[in-house]
Structures are given as structure tokens and as C-alpha cells.
Amino acid sequence: MEYVRNERTVTRFxxxxxxxxxxxxxxxxxNAITSAGAESAxxxxxxxxxxxxxxxxxxxxxxxxxxISNSGKTVPAVIEFFDIAGLVKGASKGEGLGNKFLxxxxxxxxxxxxxxxxDDENVIHVESTVxxxxxxxxxxxxxxxxxxxxxxxxxxxxxxxxxxxxxLQPELELVQRIVNALENEQQARFLDxxxxxxxxxxxxxxxxxxxxxxxxxxxxxxxxxxxxxxxVEEVKKHAAKDNSExxxxxxxxxxxxxxxxxxxxxEFLMELGLEESGLDKLIxxxxxxxxxxxxxxxxxxxxxxxxxxKGTKAPQAAGKIHSDIERGFIRAEIxxxxxVLECGTMQAAKEKGLMRLEGKEYVMEDGxxxxxxxxx
Numbered sequence: 001m002e003y004v005r006n007e008r009t010v011t012r013f014x015x016x017x018x019x020x021x022x023x024x025x026x027x028x029x030x031n032a033i034t035s036a037g038a039e040s041a042x043x044x045x046x047x048x049x050x051x052x053x054x055x056x057x058x059x060x061x062x063x064x065x066x067x068i069s070n071s072g073k074t075v076p077a078v079i080e081f082f083d084i085a086g087l088v089k090g091a092s093k094g095e096g097l098g099n100k101f102l103x104x105x106x107x108x109x110x111x112x113x114x115x116x117x118x119d120d121e122n123v124i125h126v127e128s129t130v131x132x133x134x135x136x137x138x139x140x141x142x143x144x145x146x147x148x149x150x151x152x153x154x155x156x157x158x159x160x161x162x163x164x165x166x167x168l169q170p171e172l173e174l175v176q177r178i179v180n181a182l183e184n185e186q187q188a189r190f191l192d193x194x195x196x197x198x199x200x201x202x203x204x205x206x207x208x209x210x211x212x213x214x215x216x217x218x219x220x221x222x223x224x225x226x227x228x229x230x231x232v233e234e235v236k237k238h239a240a241k242d243n244s245e246x247x248x249x250x251x252x253x254x255x256x257x258x259x260x261x262x263x264x265x266x267e268f269l270m271e272l273g274l275e276e277s278g279l280d281k282l283i284x285x286x287x288x289x290x291x292x293x294x295x296x297x298x299x300x301x302x303x304x305x306x307x308x309x310k311g312t313k314a315p316q317a318a319g320k321i322h323s324d325i326e327r328g329f330i331r332a333e334i335x336x337x338x339x340v341l342e343c344g345t346m347q348a349a350k351e352k353g354l355m356r357l358e359g360k361e362y363v364m365e366d367g368x369x370x371x372x373x374x375x376x
Contacts, residue, residue: 069346336367
């Protein structure tokens with residue numbers, strides 16, 4: 001699916017779900033990073049249907065390639081954000097928006113868990129007080145209970161059918177192990193899986209199997225030095241238990257930044273002592289969370305960023321462009337972005353012998369500029 005924005009076209013790649021308790025700043029963050037105008041109000045369940053916004057991945061490398069190739073079109077990578085209604089205690093049993101929310105979150109690749117790390121008596125907290133540890137645990141327990149309900153039903157069905165079909169035994173054993181973990185309030189992503197079990201796990205579409213990125217939402221007083229915020233430190237302690245990443249943003253500041261032009265944005269961030277916006281931090285962290293990298297194709301027609309999983313080999317990367325290119329793959333002509341930047345043009349890099357030929361076993365690197373040769 002493609003979205004056209006003037007001379008920039010973007011292709012949808014991944015979906016992230018922004019979650020958290022009501023009134024922690026989810027919709028404010030969503031407004032800031034997508035400029036989509038999602039309603040944001042000071043009462044629970046303001047967000048009923050998931051707001052969806054597509055945000056371009058900022059990449060100076062792509063802009064440079066567009067310039068030197070005099071490309072007619074620029075096609076950046078994108079992230080699709082889902083702003084999903086806040087969870088409360090009992091959501092897995094239908095409290096609040098309950099299962100309506102949980103069905104939405106099953107559709108995303110990873111979870112962005114926004115945690116309130118600011119005091120403001122004018123902003124209602126659904127649990128009355130600010131307590132990041134408690135708030136995180138409420139969300140996690142509801143997700144565990146939701147998955148437990150789904151997997152318990154699956155276990156019941158498999159127990160019956162596996163009696164007459166021995167080929168279902170591996171799945172039955174895996175489901176039983178996951179149910180046992182969930183009953184002990186352990187998330188599915190913390191279990192160890194074989195390669196075959198991972199294939200099965202993906203078909204279950206469990207919420208607690210998805211990777212999580214924590215976003216500590218602070219007020220403007222702590223944005224330059226978040227380590228002095230006691231609430232942020234609580235989030236970091238929790239995230240450290242499962243090796244998850246924590247980024248700190250100020251939703252209010254991000255809303256202001258999103259309304260500015262590029263030059264004004266840079267100046268505003270400098271005044272705040274920030275090197276980058278929360279959007280840039282969130283996108284970079286999301287790529288890292290999912291193990292993603294970008295390679296590029298460039299020419300007079302268009303310069304385009306393609307997103308792949310780190311470790312992808314050249315033929316499979318070619319398949320992102322078209323299945324015929326993967327099927328008829330011959331070789332890849334690779335030039336690193338760093339070399340092109342230093343030389344000034346693609347042609348200059350080629351003349352210096354910096355363009356190389358790679359075969360089917362080549363593992364793509366972040367920043368590769370590629371021309372795939374194929375024959376079908």
C-alpha cells in the first residue's frame with residue numbers, strides 16, 4: 001500500500017501499538033509524532049477506536065541520495081502507529097473497553113508502552129496517584145490474562161484433537177508450556193523456544209510475545225536531565241528485568257515541535273538542549289527493538305529506502321522490491337552510503353572501485369545502496 005504526499009511517496013512497513021493506562025499521554029504523543037490530530041482530552045477512554053497515523057522515518061541519507069541522483073520522487077520508510085484506548089484493571093474481563101482494545105493490539109508488531117512520569121493535579125490519574133511500577137504491572141497483568149484466556153481455549157481444543165492426530169503433539173506441548181507460564185503471570189516472550197516453536201508461536205499472535213519499548217512521559221522540567229526524575233528510574237528498573245529499552249520524552253514539547261518547520265524545529269530543540277526530537281528517538285528505538293535496518297535504491301526516477309530485518313541476505317532483500325527479482329537473482333551491485341558520501345556521487349565512488357559485486361550469500365548491511373541484477 002502506498003501513500004502519496006506531494007513528491008514523497010511512502011510505503012507501509014511496520015505497525016506499533018501505543019498503549020498504557022488512560023491519561024498517561026498516549027494520544028498526546030500520537031498527535032506529536034504523526035500530526036494526525038487524534039483527540040486528546042482529560043478523561044478516561046477518550047480514545048475509543050484506535051487512531052492510526054503513518055509517520056515517515058527521517059533519514060538524511062535518503063535526502064542526500066535524492067539530491068545527487070536528481071530523483072523525481074523520494075520514498076522514505078515509514079512506521080504505522082496505532083493509538084489504542086487505555087487499559088484499566090479488569091480489561092481482560094471486559095472492564096473499560098476490555099476485549100475491544102485487546103483485539104486491536106494483537107494486530108501490531110510491537111508494543112510502545114507509555115508510562116506517566118509526571119505530577120499534575122489537573123490531569124486525572126485513573127488510579128488516583130502516579131506510580132509507574134504499579135501502572136506497568138496493571139497493564140502487563142491484563143495482557144497476560146488476555147493471552148491466558150485465548151491459549152486456554154486453544155489448549156482445550158488441541159487436547160481433544162491431538163488424541164487422533166499425533167502430528168499435533170508438538171503444538172499441544174508448546175501451548176501447555178505457554179499456558180503454565182501465563183498462569184504464573186509470566187509473559188510469553190520470556191520463554192525459550194526452538195526455531196520450530198517460534199514458527200508456531202507467530203501463528204498464535206500473542207500480545208505478551210511481542211517486544212516492548214517503554215516510553216517515560218515526563219514534564220518539561222526533566223526533559224534535559226531525566227535521570228533526576230524518580231519515576232523514570234522506576235521505569236528503567238522494571239525494563240532492566242527483561243532487557244527492554246526506555247526512552248524519555250515530554251509529550252507536550254513534542255506537540256510543539258511537530259507544529260514547527262524544519263529550521264524552527266532545530267532551533268527550538270537546541271534551545272532546550274536536545275540533539276533530536278522524541279520522534280527521532282522513538283523511531284530509532286523502534287528499529288532497534290525489531291532488529292531492522294535500511295538499504296537504498298536510487299536513480300533519476302526515485303530514491304527509496306527499503307526496510308529489512310538485520311541479517312537478511314541479498315536475494316531476500318531483493319524480494320522486498322519484487323518477488324521476480326528474488327526468484328531470478330544473479331548478483332547485487334553494492335556501494336556503501338559512507339563511500340558515496342565521501343566521494344560525492346555514485347559515479348565517483350564507482351570510478352574509485354568502491355562498488356562491489358555480491359552473490360546470494362551476501363548479508364545486507366545498513367546503508368547499502370543496491371542495484372540488483374536478475375533474469376526471469
